[in-house]
Amino acid sequence: MSGSTILGMGHYVPPRVVTNNDLAILMDTTDEWITQRTGIKERHWIEGDVGASELAEHATRGALAEAGLEPKDIDLILFATLSPDLNFPGSACLLQARLGIPGVAAMDIRNQCTGFLYGLKTADAYIRSGLARNVLLVGAEVHSTGLDVTTRGRDVAVLFGDGAGVAVVGPQTSDDPGAAHVIDTELHADGRFAEILMVEVPASRLNPRLTLEMMEAGRHFPKMDGRSVFKHAVERLPEVIHSILKRNGYTLADVDILVPHQANLRINEMVARQLGFPAEKIVNNIQKYGNTTAASIPMALHEAVQDGRIQKGHLVLLAGFGAGLTWGASLVRW
Ligand code: UT7
Numbered sequence: 001m002s003g004s005t006i007l008g009m010g011h012y013v014p015p016r017v018v019t020n021n022d023l024a025i026l027m028d029t030t031d032e033w034i035t036q037r038t039g040i041k042e043r044h045w046i047e048g049d050v051g052a053s054e055l056a057e058h059a060t061r062g063a064l065a066e067a068g069l070e071p072k073d074i075d076l077i078l079f080a081t082l083s084p085d086l087n088f089p090g091s092a093c094l095l096q097a098r099l100g101i102p103g104v105a106a107m108d109i110r111n112q113c114t115g116f117l118y119g120l121k122t123a124d125a126y127i128r129s130g131l132a133r134n135v136l137l138v139g140a141e142v143h144s145t146g147l148d149v150t151t152r153g154r155d156v157a158v159l160f161g162d163g164a165g166v167a168v169v170g171p172q173t174s175d176d177p178g179a180a181h182v183i184d185t186e187l188h189a190d191g192r193f194a195e196i197l198m199v200e201v202p203a204s205r206l207n208p209r210l211t212l213e214m215m216e217a218g219r220h221f222p223k224m225d226g227r228s229v230f231k232h233a234v235e236r237l238p239e240v241i242h243s244i245l246k247r248n249g250y251t252l253a254d255v256d257i258l259v260p261h262q263a264n265l266r267i268n269e270m271v272a273r274q275l276g277f278p279a280e281k282i283v284n285n286i287q288k289y290g291n292t293t294a295a296s297i298p299m300a301l302h303e304a305v306q307d308g309r310i311q312k313g314h315l316v317l318l319a320g321f322g323a324g325l326t327w328g329a330s331l332v333r334w
Helices: 020-026 031-038 052-067 091-099 112-128 151-157 191-196 212-216 226-247 265-275 293-306
Strands: 004-012 017-019 042-044 076-080 105-109 135-141 163-171 181-189 257-260 315-322 326-333
Touching: 004 052, 004 112, 004 293, 017 020, 020 031, 031 265, 052 076, 052 091, 052 135, 052 163, 076 091, 076 112, 091 105, 091 135, 105 112, 112 135, 112 163, 112 181, 112 293, 112 315, 112 326, 135 293, 163 293, 181 226, 191 226, 226 265, 226 315, 226 326, 257 265, 257 293, 293 315
Parallel strands: 076 105, 076 135, 257 315
Antiparallel strands: 004 163, 004 181, 017 042, 135 163, 181 326, 315 326
16 A cells, blocks of 8 residues: 655745735724734735636646646545635536546535645545545635625734645655655544634524625624634644654654644744744745635645755644644655
8 A cells, every 4th residue: 555645736826915004904903913913914815706716726737737747647636625616516626627627526625724634634545545546635715705804804804815725646656755755644623612713604504594684794704713713723733743743753853844834923933832843944924825724734835845945855744723623734754
């Protein structure tokens, strides 16, 4: 049973840059508040009608080129997103149509900021078991059109950006035994805290699912108990990092680079302090992109590969935490 490798990656953000000062025109906020509390300086937001699958297509073309593969070589699409183009069908189906590969299995993953890691574990399992050969693993989000960009929604609206990150995951072959080998992924969830970060409506558990009154109350916008989410994040992330290292016989000293989810620079700094892990070995790009949820980890990972921070042979640790609650970590030998 062969393991899996990351054969190529791509990432894409829409061209429009929205700075903190741009947001201060729309709502009662300041560049100083956003920078101090989150580290974010700007984010990219789409213009016009652009769905997650369109951003994903751009990133996919890059990932396939890097992997030296064509769309026809893909036999499974996994699409992690909390902002699918449509309520149904899933964005994986829409991306499949864009790529012109009818018949290929396509499935959405609904695990928010941990979606890419849930997808990586699924891709790894499919490949190890021989059920798939080349899996297209996507994290893509269009947040901007779902945010309350008034002062009422400022605690959430300033955090999120649009973007896509894609990995092509394939079997480990004997002629390239060291290439970005996926060693292990550990996943967790705790649904008791589902409501501390959610979009409540439209909802099948409500009848009717959506009313004008609900919309006037802003219940179709994301709601977050930011302090509670922050507290859970800084506890769960160090825990899962210690756990995945221990079960694979590594220590933190073996890790060359940590690529965490990009929710808040302060969360990543606090996690680093708790772990005693050097800040210079952590990849952070939230300053430029904000929180792009399922796209955060693959975007940061690919940037670090492209700018040479990740080198062949490096032990790379990925870690994510988000709504669900969900969290997890992956170890990859680059
Ligand atoms: O990827 C998904 C996971 N998400 C996260 O991990 C997010 C975790 N949470 C956080 O990052 C932080 O909780 C936030 C950055 C969202 C907020 O920071 P905070 O230090 O927890 O602020 P707060 O929510 O306690 O709000 C402090 C004050 C409040 O005013 P009062 O009540 O003290 O007068 C807010 O109304 O800041 C106010 N505030 C703002 N002021 C200016 C909230 N949002 C803004 C804003 N601009 N955008």
